[in-house]
Amino acid sequence: MKDNVISEYDVTPLPIKIAARDVQVYYGDTHALKDVSVDIEDKTVTAFIGPSGCGKSTFLRCINRMNDTIDIARVTGDIRIDGEDIYDKRVDPVQLRAKVGMVFQKPNPFPKSIYDNVAYGPRIHGMARNKAELDDIVERALKRAALWNEVKDRLQAPGTGLSGGQQQRLCIARAVATEPEVLLMDEPCSALDPIATAQVEELIDELRENFSVVIVTHSMQQAARVSQKTAFFHLGHLVEFGDTDKIFTTPEDPRTESYITGRIG
Amino acid sequence: MGDLLNSGSATVLALIILGLAALGFALTRRRTVVSVQGDTRRLHSLPAYYGYNAAMLIAVPSLMVIAVWLLVQPVLVQNAVIELIPEEVVAEGSSVGLVMSDVRRVAEGLDSAVAQGAMTVQEAASLDAGATDVRAQLAEIGVALGADVQGPVLAAAQRYRTMTATGRLAMMVTALALALAGFAYAFSRTNADFRARNTVEAGIKALLILAASLAVLTTVGIVLSMLFESINFFRLHDWKDFFLGRSWAPNFRGDSDLSILPLLWGTLYISIIALAVAVPIGLFAAIYLSEYASSTVRSFAKPLLEILAGIPTIVYGLFALLTVGPFLVKIFGRGEDGLLGVDWMSGATSVLTAGLVMGIMLIPFVSSLSDDIINAVPQSLRDGSFGLGATHSETIRQVVLPAALPGIVGAVLLAASRAIGETMIVVLGAGAIARISGNPLEAMTTITTRIVSQLTGDTDFASPETLVAFALGLTLFVLTLGLNVLALYIVRKYREQYE
Numbered sequence A: 001m002k003d004n005v006i007s008e009y010d011v012t013p014l015p016i017k018i019a020a021r022d023v024q025v026y027y028g029d030t031h032a033l034k035d036v037s038v039d040i041e042d043k044t045v046t047a048f049i050g051p052s053g054c055g056k057s058t059f060l061r062c063i064n065r066m067n068d069t070i071d072i073a074r075v076t077g078d079i080r081i082d083g084e085d086i087y088d089k090r091v092d093p094v095q096l097r098a099k100v101g102m103v104f105q106k107p108n109p110f111p112k113s114i115y116d117n118v119a120y121g122p123r124i125h126g127m128a129r130n131k132a133e134l135d136d137i138v139e140r141a142l143k144r145a146a147l148w149n150e151v152k153d154r155l156q157a158p159g160t161g162l163s164g165g166q167q168q169r170l171c172i173a174r175a176v177a178t179e180p181e182v183l184l185m186d187e188p189c190s191a192l193d194p195i196a197t198a199q200v201e202e203l204i205d206e207l208r209e210n211f212s213v214v215i216v217t218h219s220m221q222q223a224a225r226v227s228q229k230t231a232f233f234h235l236g237h238l239v240e241f242g243d244t245d246k247i248f249t250t251p252e253d254p255r256t257e258s259y260i261t262g263r264i265g
Numbered sequence B: 001m002g003d004l005l006n007s008g009s010a011t012v013l014a015l016i017i018l019g020l021a022a023l024g025f026a027l028t029r030r031r032t033v034v035s036v037q038g039d040t041r042r043l044h045s046l047p048a049y050y051g052y053n054a055a056m057l058i059a060v061p062s063l064m065v066i067a068v069w070l071l072v073q074p075v076l077v078q079n080a081v082i083e084l085i086p087e088e089v090v091a092e093g094s095s096v097g098l099v100m101s102d103v104r105r106v107a108e109g110l111d112s113a114v115a116q117g118a119m120t121v122q123e124a125a126s127l128d129a130g131a132t133d134v135r136a137q138l139a140e141i142g143v144a145l146g147a148d149v150q151g152p153v154l155a156a157a158q159r160y161r162t163m164t165a166t167g168r169l170a171m172m173v174t175a176l177a178l179a180l181a182g183f184a185y186a187f188s189r190t191n192a193d194f195r196a197r198n199t200v201e202a203g204i205k206a207l208l209i210l211a212a213s214l215a216v217l218t219t220v221g222i223v224l225s226m227l228f229e230s231i232n233f234f235r236l237h238d239w240k241d242f243f244l245g246r247s248w249a250p251n252f253r254g255d256s257d258l259s260i261l262p263l264l265w266g267t268l269y270i271s272i273i274a275l276a277v278a279v280p281i282g283l284f285a286a287i288y289l290s291e292y293a294s295s296t297v298r299s300f301a302k303p304l305l306e307i308l309a310g311i312p313t314i315v316y317g318l319f320a321l322l323t324v325g326p327f328l329v330k331i332f333g334r335g336e337d338g339l340l341g342v343d344w345m346s347g348a349t350s351v352l353t354a355g356l357v358m359g360i361m362l363i364p365f366v367s368s369l370s371d372d373i374i375n376a377v378p379q380s381l382r383d384g385s386f387g388l389g390a391t392h393s394e395t396i397r398q399v400v401l402p403a404a405l406p407g408i409v410g411a412v413l414l415a416a417s418r419a420i421g422e423t424m425i426v427v428l429g430a431g432a433i434a435r436i437s438g439n440p441l442e443a444m445t446t447i448t449t450r451i452v453s454q455l456t457g458d459t460d461f462a463s464p465e466t467l468v469a470f471a472l473g474l475t476l477f478v479l480t481l482g483l484n485v486l487a488l489y490i491v492r493k494y495r496e497q498y499e
Ligand SMILES: Nc1ncnc2c1ncn2[C@@H]1O[C@H](COP(=O)(O)OP(=O)(O)OP(=O)(O)O)[C@@H](O)[C@H]1O
Pocket: A027, A030, A032, A051, A052, A053, A054, A055, A056, A057, A058, A059, A070, A072, A105
């Protein structure tokens, strides 16, 4: 089935959603991201892989300007979403982040009820006209994040009372609820058991119909399973970027190959 | 030895014991190492632990005996000596306390006479008030006495001297014996298998428990003493008047109205005004400093705020009396000459004056506590909110403040208990008139100021007018304790909810 997807993808080239050119990120004096240029397509899952500390999260945070909240971080270069330069002075980062959702590496539910956690974004952006609509949005988001069945009877319980994996799915539901065009997921499955992982992967595959999804993962299998494109980062460089199948079968760069083989065994 | 018995003897003794402890440490440690022929891996614990064990056994029991002895001995000696003084002497000399201080002075005089060689030990012990002029003799060597020494007092002083000296000697012997026994015990027990590390651990734990229980006992002692004096008060004064009466009018000729209600009203009214000033300003300042201010602004604004916290409250009191009070009078008083052309306020002291100034005093308190609490909210929560497209102020209102709320409520309640217990500002700024009124421009008075005024000047600790201070103090204590408990309860409740 997967082969079908890939071949289908091969025949119909998709429009570019995110175009990055020569992106550099500095944390104070540390040069964390060097000359990254990449085109991320719409309605595609793109996986970022690479050893710890190579700059995957850093690049992800460039795409929704979360690096703005870090005092010492400095970003140069050019990132366009739908052709619009997101680092332009006229772009409101708040607006941008409504369009580019993010699931963080560590689950960070708000100290509010499960319901309020999911309703947070829709409320801020005025997405529901009444309570019933909001209820709908919350239910749909929780279902997509494969959490609905576990929490439907205790929507008013605090989100911080859930288990680690449930919290992570709550954060996914929270991000999905605002209907972003791009979803950035930083190791969304690192705290999940295989069943929940499979559910989240299903969700990612489903999201691909409408959104462009970028997922950071340390699991080669996961990257191979869910993504159509893969980017390999190493020491702040984007070493190789291409079709997932190709990266995992015939990588061009020796560093990619040794990383993949080292991991896969 | 004679010198040792004098005032410095306890210190010298303590030093000797510490010296013994150091010696015990070194010798025991050496012995341990020697016992395994230098191969310390065969020891159960590191060699130093054997040393610590010895030092602990030498120093701790003996020093504790000294401490307890020094506290108990004067009481015992005094009780024994008082029996020697007939009641007539006490009647003339006005009180037992005064006579006893005479006795101590004479005893000290005799001590220094002996020390300077003006008298022999036997002479001092056999001195007779009838035969010699003790006052003149002591004056020669520089000990001035207020009156001629009477026979019983001299006898008591001599008894006091001998008892004190024997007591001190006994203390030294006991303490040294204990130290040496500890030394011997530790030294003999030391061998490779002895678990010195565990023993030292237990010893340290015991010392820590001792420190903690001393702190707790002190608190209990303070509360008990307040409680007993309050009970004395309620024997002399009707509790219904104290808690339910409507007026406060102490009258040192007796038959006073001593009701806490007008004072409580003043206290609460002023505290509420103070909190109304301090909480919004302090909280907003904290939000600005922790969320918006750049690190440069922060680096000078925070210390400046903290300087405000370091100003002594008496200075705030002066500020209230000399600046804020007259300023308020200018606005709300003076009839035609005033800024508003009204005559609502006559004197500088008022509830509003004290409340405003106390509020200013509490701003840094509220802001620095809230600042810490807001900073403790994990950055990941802010990131999560920003990541969903929330603005900074939405994030603060909906995520940061709710997460910080229990801590902030705790800070506000702590500020409230400071406001309730604050004294100097209200002494100078609030006035001295006890009344229950809703007008913030009138002078009122508080519990703390009344405690001060009931205990200053001539006080007689048998009259309800003085003892009421303890009942007031106890009520204040219960009030602030209640607030603190409530603060803890709220904090815990929110914790359970969100952690
Ligand atoms: N807030 C920060 N301040 C300073 N340096 C940072 C900060 N965040 C990341 N870095 C540095 O930037 C580099 C890249 O970090 P990044 O978090 O992007 O790695 P990563 O690829 O996501 O690693 P991991 O797989 O462990 O999550 C690292 O060397 C890290 O030390």
